[in-house]
Amino acid sequence: MKNGHTDVLLIEDNxxxxxxxxxxxxxxxxxxxxxxxxxxADGLASMAKQSPSVVLLDLNLPDSHGADTFxxxxxxxxxxxxxxxxxxxxxxxxxxxxxxxxxxxxxKGDITSGHLERVMRYAIERQALLRTLEMSRHQQLEFKNQFxxxxxHELRTPLTCIHQFxxxxxxxxxxxxxxxxxxxxxxVLNSVHQLRAMIRDLLxxxxxxxxxxxxxxxxxxxxxxxxxxxxxxxxxAKEKQVGLEVxxxxxxxxxxxxxxxxxxVLVNLIDNxxxxxxxxxxxxxxxxxxxxxxxxVYVSVADTGxxxxxxxxxxIFERLYQDPNSIDNNRAGLGLxxxxxxxxVELHGGKIWVAxxxxxxxxxxxxxxxxxxxxxxxxxxxxxxxxxxxxxxxxVELTPLPGVTRSGWKEICEQCLETLRRCVYVDKDxxxxxxxxxxxxxxxxxxxxxxxxxxxxxxxxxxxxxxxxAGFKAAGLLKVSATAVxxxxxxxxxxxxxxxxxxxxxxxxxxxxxxxxPIALSANGDESARTK
Amino acid sequence: xxxxxxxxVDDDPDLRRALKIRLRANHYETVQAxxxxxAISVAxxxxxxxxxxxxxxxxxxxxxxxxxxxxxxTLSSIPVIVLTARDPQSNEQKTLQAGAAAFFQKPADxxxxxxxIRATLPKAWPGVTLPS
Numbered sequence: 066m067k068n069g070h071t072d073v074l075l076i077e078d079n080x081x082x083x084x085x086x087x088x089x090x091x092x093x094x095x096x097x098x099x100x101x102x103x104x105x106a107d108g109l110a111s112m113a114k115q116s117p118s119v120v121l122l123d124l125n126l127p128d129s130h131g132a133d134t135f136x137x138x139x140x141x142x143x144x145x146x147x148x149x150x151x152x153x154x155x156x157x158x159x160x161x162x163x164x165x166x167x168x169x170x171x172x173k174g175d176i177t178s179g180h181l182e183r184v185m186r187y188a189i190e191r192q193a194l195l196r197t198l199e200m201s202r203h204q205q206l207e208f209k210n211q212f213x214x215x216x217x218h219e220l221r222t223p224l225t226c227i228h229q230f231x232x233x234x235x236x237x238x239x240x241x242x243x244x245x246x247x248x249x250x251x252x253v254l255n256s257v258h259q260l261r262a263m264i265r266d267l268l269x270x271x272x273x274x275x276x277x278x279x280x281x282x283x284x285x286x287x288x289x290x291x292x293x294x295x296x297x298x299x300x301x302a303k304e305k306q307v308g309l310e311v312x313x314x315x316x317x318x319x320x321x322x323x324x325x326x327x328x329x330v331l332v333n334l335i336d337n338x339x340x341x342x343x344x345x346x347x348x349x350x351x352x353x354x355x356x357x358x359x360x361x362v363y364v365s366v367a368d369t370g371x372x373x374x375x376x377x378x379x380x381i382f383e384r385l386y387q388d389p390n391s392i393d394n395n396r397a398g399l400g401l402x403x404x405x406x407x408x409x410v411e412l413h414g415g416k417i418w419v420a421x422x423x424x425x426x427x428x429x430x431x432x433x434x435x436x437x438x439x440x441x442x443x444x445x446x447x448x449x450x451x452x453x454x455x456x457x458x459x460x461v462e463l464t465p466l467p468g469v470t471r472s473g474w475k476e477i478c479e480q481c482l483e484t485l486r487r488c489v490y491v492d493k494d495x496x497x498x499x500x501x502x503x504x505x506x507x508x509x510x511x512x513x514x515x516x517x518x519x520x521x522x523x524x525x526x527x528x529x530x531x532x533x534x535a536g537f538k539a540a541g542l543l544k545v546s547a548t549a550v551x552x553x554x555x556x557x558x559x560x561x562x563x564x565x566x567x568x569x570x571x572x573x574x575x576x577x578x579x580x581x582x583p584i585a586l587s588a589n590g591d592e593s594a595r596t597k
Numbered sequence: 598x599x600x601x602x603x604x605x606v607d608d609d610p611d612l613r614r615a616l617k618i619r620l621r622a623n624h625y626e627t628v629q630a631x632x633x634x635x636a637i638s639v640a641x642x643x644x645x646x647x648x649x650x651x652x653x654x655x656x657x658x659x660x661x662x663x664x665x666x667x668x669x670x671t672l673s674s675i676p677v678i679v680l681t682a683r684d685p686q687s688n689e690q691k692t693l694q695a696g697a698a699a700f701f702q703k704p705a706d707x708x709x710x711x712x713x714i715r716a717t718l719p720k721a722w723p724g725v726t727l728p729s
Contacts, residue, residue: 214684221704225682226611233619238619473700477690
């Protein structure tokens with residue numbers, strides 16, 4: 066063919082068929098290099114070594130049959146055009162293969178040299194076209210992200226100016242203002258806040274779409290987060306004369322989730338609830354455990370608003386969806402809030418849904434996974450169905466220096482966690498999930514399946530790695546210490562109970578240590594330092 | 598009584614004017630620069646106690662300014678608060694590592710900004726009398 070050689074890989078176990086194809090290729094005299102193998106495994110190995118221009122593939126080989134054959138080839142080399150050599154009797158299968166990414170098929174016994182050459186050439190051209198399409202799709206997405214990020218940056222500059230001068234007027238820095246003026250300026254300030262939220266959502270939705278949202282899961286108390294969200298929204302609810310109530314099941318265990326992200330979802334749902342509920346209605350936030358699904362917590366936000374029709378219900382979590390019946394509320398927003406909420410909940414491994422009837426209010430519910438230390442710890446404290454002898458707890462404390470902002474501190478804590486994760490052996494040691502939200506000082510724990518001596522080496526490594534991070538010195542004080550937890554002998558009872566027991570004791574120690582009381586034990590190798 | 602002096606570096610004259618009004622009302626003295634180059638020369642001449650720095654600047658962006666400040670014997674001890682429209686996800690940690698004391702995205706809450714200015718000032722200038 067044109068443009069130099071075409072490398073054809075023929076995977077065909079019938080010598081007669083193989084010879085025929087070879088003959089047709091030679092007849093067409095078109096600069097073809099042909100290599101032939103009779104087993105799929107050899108074909109895959111050959112493709113791994115050097116990618117051919119095109120693969121001619123028989124589906125029934127000694128080591129693979131039917132649809133499996135082309136699936137394995139496509140999986141191994143998704144960018145290589147594949148043409149199937151089909152028998153008269155399995156043309157239906159060849160047709161099916163076309164839908165799954167195979168470029169074309171030829172029926173054996175019906176192959177002429179011109180036909181074969183044309184099929185191969187088109188297969189190669191189509192595959193190249195597909196690649197170009199895929200690349201341009203990727204570029205478009207990238208362009209859209211850059212565009213939105215640029216636009217939101219440019220919008221922030223004039224918005225900042227409006228915000229600054231409105232607050233200057235409101236704070237009386239340019240002279241006294243009367244009550245009417247104050248009221249009007251307050252309206253301007255509210256609009257500034259709405260605009261700021263929209264710009265934030267725009268960026269957030271773009272990030273969600275391109276998979277750039279990070280979740281830092283920790284061990285959190287969902288009722289605290291609900292209370293926090295409710296107190297954040299209390300003023301809005303009061304202003305609209307909508308009741309805002311909380312109903313909590315007191316037995317809810319810890320939840321394993323990113324507190325900032327969960328707060329974002331809660332605030333969004335409560336805000337929507339208030340927005341679509343008339344004065345004197347109410348919004349109720351609840352959390353509970355459902356017996357049928359004991360590994361998740363169920364959180365719901367119910368309002369007494371006008372409810373959602375079935376068509377809207379199906380679309381409400383879609384990007385840019387806005388309820389067409391809500392035109393009376395001309396501040397509906399961008400229609401990104403529920404889309405972002407759905408993305409965030411799903412990133413946690415949860416689900417989000419809505420139950421509603423027109424005229425009867427709506428209830429938005431979502432689930433989040435509960436936290437189970439025993440499950441996480443199991444590989445660390447057991448080995449070949451037995452308990453290990455000891456587990457070492459390394460404690461890393463970080464305290465921010467003054468002047469570090471909350472978000473800056475959060476970033477540093479995340480960086481610290483990442484560094485800790487690099488310091489441990491996968492499947493042998495575990496960086497324990499952090500408890501609570503990012504506070505003033507932060508304590509991290511690493512559980513390691515090792516002895517005190519090894520723990521000292523690990524501590525040294527952690528300290529070195531953390532101190533090497535440029536951000537830490539400027540931003541935080543660092544302390545590292547360790548303690549060992551002796552484990553009960555393996556014969557003491559069923560393994561699961563022992564694992565649970567150990568996990569409970571470690572949880573207790575972590576709670577105690579996080580509670581400001583310093584760990585008395587150190588990693589200086591002192592025997593008395595071990596907890597018996 | 599000498600007031601703490603704050604250098605405002607931003608290419609938007611309206612925002613510089615707004616910050617000047619806000620900071621003066623809180624008993625700070627202000628000086629201004631509109632680009633990266635003059636930020637350094639004004640800092641050398643005026644010896645401010647704190648710098649509020651935008652990132653997107655002509656003639657040397659905020660990162661260049663941070664680097665020059667850090668490299669200078671006389672200026673490296675001046676705390677810098679970054680105030681930018683740029684995304685915190687990709688800039689906050691980077692600016693802190695480059696030596697900034699704090700990061701704010703525009704539009705920032707006035708009270709939070711003033712709190713951080715108060716918290717940041719005495720570290721480098723213990724002798725300065727602070728407004729209450």
